[in-house]
Amino acid sequence: MTHAQHIRLRFAGGLRLFLAARHRRSGGTGMSHDGTSTLGHVIQSLGVPLTEVGGLTVRGPGESAGRRVTPAYRPRDAEVADVAGVPRPQPVPAPGPPRFVLDVHLGALARRLRLVGLDTAYGNDAADDALLAQANAERRVLLTQDRGLLLRRSLWLGAYVRGDRPDDQLLDVLDRFAPPLEPWRRCMACNGTLSPVAKSEVAPLLRPGTRRTYDSFVRCRSCSRVYWRGAHSDRLERLVAAAREAALARTGTAGGEGTGGAENGAGANGSHPGTRSEPGRDPGSDPEQA
Numbered sequence: 001m002t003h004a005q006h007i008r009l010r011f012a013g014g015l016r017l018f019l020a021a022r023h024r025r026s027g028g029t030g031m032s033h034d035g036t037s038t039l040g041h042v043i044q045s046l047g048v049p050l051t052e053v054g055g056l057t058v059r060g061p062g063e064s065a066g067r068r069v070t071p072a073y074r075p076r077d078a079e080v081a082d083v084a085g086v087p088r089p090q091p092v093p094a095p096g097p098p099r100f101v102l103d104v105h106l107g108a109l110a111r112r113l114r115l116v117g118l119d120t121a122y123g124n125d126a127a128d129d130a131l132l133a134q135a136n137a138e139r140r141v142l143l144t145q146d147r148g149l150l151l152r153r154s155l156w157l158g159a160y161v162r163g164d165r166p167d168d169q170l171l172d173v174l175d176r177f178a179p180p181l182e183p184w185r186r187c188m189a190c191n192g193t194l195s196p197v198a199k200s201e202v203a204p205l206l207r208p209g210t211r212r213t214y215d216s217f218v219r220c221r222s223c224s225r226v227y228w229r230g231a232h233s234d235r236l237e238r239l240v241a242a243a244r245e246a247a248l249a250r251t252g253t254a255g256g257e258g259t260g261g262a263e264n265g266a267g268a269n270g271s272h273p274g275t276r277s278e279p280g281r282d283p284g285s286d287p288e289q290a
Contacts, residue, residue: 005033005077011048014085018048018147033075040071043083049150051158054084089178089250092141092157098177101140103131103149108166113173114191115236116243117182121191143173167239174246181247183240184218192222202226 010028011019023029029046039058040050050071057066060079075081092098099119102110103126110122121140128148132155135142142158144150150158159176163169174181185194197219203211205226214228 005035005075006030007033007042007075007078008080009042009046009083010080011083012054012085015048015052015083018052019046033077035077036074038071039069039073039075039081042075043071044151047147048083049147049158049160051150051155052086052160054086056084057082086159086176088176090159090176092177093139095139097179099138099140100143100173101131101135101138103128103142103144103146105145106143106161106169109143109161109169109173111188112166112170112239114186114188115183116170116174116240117185118179119186119191141177167242170239170243171246174243175250178247178250181243183243187220187223187225187227189225190220190223192220194218194220194227197226 008028008030011023013027016024016027019027019029023046031042033042037045039056043053044050053071056069056071056073058069058073058075058079058081059066060076066082069081099121100113101121102113104124107122107124110120113120119140121134121138126134128146131142131144131149132152134140135158136154136156139156142149142155143161144158145161147160149155150160159173161169162172186192187194195218197217199211199215199217202217202219210228214230217226217228219226
């Protein structure tokens with residue numbers, strides 16, 4: 001008859017939100033172990049995605065110091081495993097700075113990430129399997145609040161987004177990945193890049209009041225949406241300032257200052273022929289409305 005094995009896991013404070021309510025206060029739990037399941041499998045069976053886990057340390061009976069192990073390690077009877085959270089800032093495998101893809105529930109965050117110049121894919125109708133395929137094929141970090149997505153074994157890299165408010169979610173992502181910032185460089189509607197455009201080129205697309213009031217414009221190279229410093233510019237500039245302050249606090253640099261559209265702010269009202277026009281609305285000028 002095989003002797004039942006028992007192990008104990010202790011989770012860092014930042015991981016306790018994933019645990020069942022009865023384990024959150026102590027941050028630890030003892031459990032039976034079949035002797036064959038990996039430590040990574042055990043951790044995920046408790047609701048903690050491995051995308052959120054950093055170092056793993058195991059200590060057996062009589063051992064004064066823990067041993068660093070990987071998720072593939074198979075725990076032994078009476079061992080205690082300490083599970084740390086992912087380090088911040090978290091390095092992202094090359095090439096280049098981190099790029100992101102967001103699930104359908106994080107549209108407001110997607111617009112904020114684009115506002116500060118981060119390459120951010122988002123579709124409000126993307127299915128889970130499509131999100132995983134895009135993340136893997138394009139080497140984008142999948143950002144989500146859906147633990148089920150992060151528990152998928154096929155996902156190359158993902159992150160749980162903390163916070164209920166989009167502004168707080170933005171700061172969480174910046175704190176975790178410390179990406180270089182290039183505000184005012186991306187279209188908040190489609191993620192395309194922005195470039196300056198002469199007023200004469202876009203004047204036929206503008207309402208009379210806009211033509212009289214504004215002179216500096218940028219246009220998206222992908223969807224042709226036109227931007228200028230509009231009614232929402234002060235609010236957007238506050239968001240950018242908060243992002244830069246967060247970057248400065250984390251890395252000592254405020255990230256890239258951006259060029260092209262930086263001096264023009266963001267506030268969109270016009271549309272290019274062939275794109276949809278919605279009179280009376282400022283598509284792209286407000287993170288909540290783009």
